[in-house]
Amino acid sequence: MSNDTAQQRWVAAHIAGLPRSGIRDFFELVAKMKGQDVISLGVGEPDFVTPWHIREAAIYALEKGKTHYTSNLGMLELRRAISDYVAGHFGVSYRPEDQVLVTVGVSEALDLAFRAFCNPGDxxxxxxxxxxxxxxxxxxxxAQGIAVPTYAKDNFALTAEALRAAWEPGCKILMLNLPCNPTGGTCTRDQLSEIAEFAREKDLLVFSDEIYSELTFEGQHTSIASLPGMAERTVFLHGFSKAFAMTGWRIGYACGPEALIDAMMKVHQYSMMCVSIVSQEAAIEALTHGWDSVQAMREQYHRRRDLLVRRFNEMGLKCHSPRGSFYTFPDITATGLDERTFAAELLKQEKVAVVPGTAFGEGGRGHVRACFATAYDQIIEACDRMERFVAAQLGKSDTGNR
Structure with missing residues (x-):
């Protein structure tokens, strides 16, 4: 018996059975092709560098010797800025003193929420x-997850009808991500109002991850927390990674009723203590002076989205136009390949990286995720390569049908 095998006996059962990230598994293949002119439409990270004035604020904080712990909740100045920003952009008011928690990205905020509010079996x-x-x-x-399907025919919008069909006794929490990674799907205000009515009827606590909200291209983003009777049952999750191009700063936040934020803070103080003060200083600058940069980046994403969606449809892959985020989710079934084979062969033959849809659950079968947080000229080149690959596959499919 090898040491690795022997040491597996110490791994907790629920961890041993946890799958590795489908994204990271696939990008290990990409990493092995370093230096081979691979164009990545894979990792969901802005290609923009954090704007200079935000970086400069962090540098200045270091020069001033700001290198210590902050409050577990985060710097009060930042919490005030978050409160003002959320009120102005989402129409929901939170007290900075006790209804805002600064976290290590939205990922930690989500983890805190699940740990604070889920009992085993919920x-x-x-x-x-x-x-x-x-x-x-x-x-x-x-806890037990219940997947609620969304469909390309609905532009991957979640519906109250689908929630009602999936609901069963024991449901406690509704997890939302609008606009959604990987589909770019979101909900109109009317659709969201029906979901809110369902949440109130079933007495659900809602986690609303709105990290892509600033990257909404058509219509206006609506937060479910802003709808009647929802602020008191919603944990609003947001951060700086996507809209402000601050992925490596690892900073996000959660807003909600005092009792809920206090529960999350208890977990946070014993696990993370507080977020890096340098990242918090940068975040203050982002919220107070960064909106022009957000709008400029969004315009570029919008232009890239239109190009990529058009090219996918022209090459014979049905692709809806995502209303938000920086992802497209084309249907690749016309090629006769499954999503993992499509992604692997596209990478091997044409050096373009996309992510198999099943990395995001069974609902992604028959699709791949292609991220347009990549330079415009690189997207053009990637499309040319993908068009060549798809044409070859469609030719094989046509031959097989004769």
Missing amino acids: KVLYHSPCYVSYHPSIALVH
Whole structure:
């Protein structure tokens, strides 16, 4: 027996059974092709560098010797800025003193919420396809996830009808991600109002991850927390990674009723204590002076989205136009390949990286995720390569049907 095999006996059962991230597994293949002119439409990270004035604020904080712990909740100045920003952009008011918690990215905020509010066996509704960490986060607290399907024909919008069909006794929490990773799907205000009515009827606590909200291209983003009777039953989750191009700063936040934020803070103070003060200083600058940069980046994403969606449809892959985020989710079934084979062969033959849809759950079967947080000229080149690959596959399919 090898040492690795012997040491497995110490791994907790619920961890041993936890799958590795489908995104990271696939990008280990990409890493092995370093130096081979690979164009990545895979990792969901802005290609923009954090704007200079935000970086400069962090540098200045270091020069001033700001290197100590902060409050567990986060710097009060930052919490005030978050409160003002959320009120102005989402129409929900939170007290900075006790209704805002600064976290290590939205990922920690979500983990805190699950750990603070889930008892073993509690059931959590979440829409699928979904971000890779949602279902594992539910499993880590010994709760039960219930996937609620969304469909391309609906532009991957979650519906109250689908929630009602999936609901069962014991459901306690509804997890939302609007706009959604990986589909870019979101909900109109009317659709969200019906979901809010369902949440109130079933007495559900709602976790609303709105990290892509600033990257909404058509219509206006609505937060479910802003709807009647929802602020008191919603944990609003947001951060700086996507809209402000601050992924490496690892900073996010949670807002909600005092009792809920206090419960999350208890977990946070014993696990993380507080967020890096340098990141908090940068976040203050982002919220107070960063909106022009957000709008400029969003315009570029919008232009890239239109290009990628058009090219996918022209090459014969049905692709809806996502209303938000920086992801497209084309249907690749016309090629006759499954999503993992499509992604692997596209990478091998044409050096373009996309992510198999099943990395985001069974609802992603027959699709791949292609991220347009990549330079415009690189997207053009990637599309040319993908068009060549798809044409070859469609030719094989046509031959097989003769």
